[in-house]
Amino acid sequence: MKIALLGYGKMGKAIEKIALERGHEIVLRKRSVDNFDGLLDADVAIEFSVPSSAINHISECLNHTIPVISGTTGWLENYEDMVKLCQDKSGSFIYASNFSLGVNIFFELNEYLAKMMKNLSDYKVSMEEIHHTQKLDAPSGTAISLAEGIIKNTAYTNWILENPSEKEIHINAKRIENIPGTHSVYYDSKVDQIEIKHTAHSREGFALGSVIAAEWIQGKKGIFTMKDVLGI
Incomplete structure (x- = not known):
């Protein structure tokens, strides 16, 4: 080819x-x-x-x-x-x-978890993404895809980088030297936290x-x- x-x-x-x-x-x-x-x-x-x-x-x-x-x-x-x-x-x-093949499996896992959490109002969802300092856009396209997967399956309506409302997903976008890409999705309640995470080791x-x-x-x-x- x-x-x-x-x-x-x-x-x-x-x-x-x-x-x-x-x-x-x-x-x-x-x-x-x-x-x-x-x-x-x-x-x-x-x-x-x-x-x-x-x-x-x-x-x-x-x-x-x-x-x-x-x-x-x-x-x-x-x-x-x-x-x-x-x-x-x-x-x-x-x-x-x-x-990444692993990230695309992670996308499916993210949607499956969102469907499970849909009616559990005690849990608030948030996300974090970390990339190398050369990455120009924030949040990453991967983080946006993850957020859209949650929005599609829950009552959340939007994602935002700062000051989220009740129906908005907060994405914390960090830029740190030599990080290929790390994405985490959190469901937090008063008593516990559920986290799913994908970490890329290289490009x-x-x-x-x-x-x-x-x-x-x-x-x-x-x-x-x-x-x-x-x-x-």
Whole structure:
């Protein structure tokens, strides 16, 4: 499989290492400049860049019917535009706030727990996410996905970074050097606390998941998620 890497920072290099180990070829390593040379040779593009570049990268792929896997967060106000473009071009697109296989299992666990806690009004939910200091968006896309999973299954209506109301989920977003990503969900009452937590030890989990998604999307058309990739 020939892969275009749209974004060649630490994540791009981690993806490259795993892709090469799995027998794939890298035909484009795109850094900050607007140079897509090699994209048309690719079977798939994997996009891990910055919010300001994501829409341009995804659009370029979809306009040339190159399947695209995007893990960039912080641009989702334009997500529906990319969905429409994908549909208009009969393209192939997977966005995930987190490609880690473990995190996607954690998403399912989070929703299952939220359903169990729905009617237990003595418990107040809150969240914490910790990432490295280079991460530009806060809260993380993963934290937002976790919050949305809770909101979908409970009476909570929104998430917020400060001063939550009764129906809002407080997300405490921390930035600490050399932390790949830690996400915790807490249910607190006067007598006890329930906690579920996912801790990433390195970027390799995210990189592996994105390559698996790129392998999975070959020959498929449409908009997919990691639930489709993992069959969950």
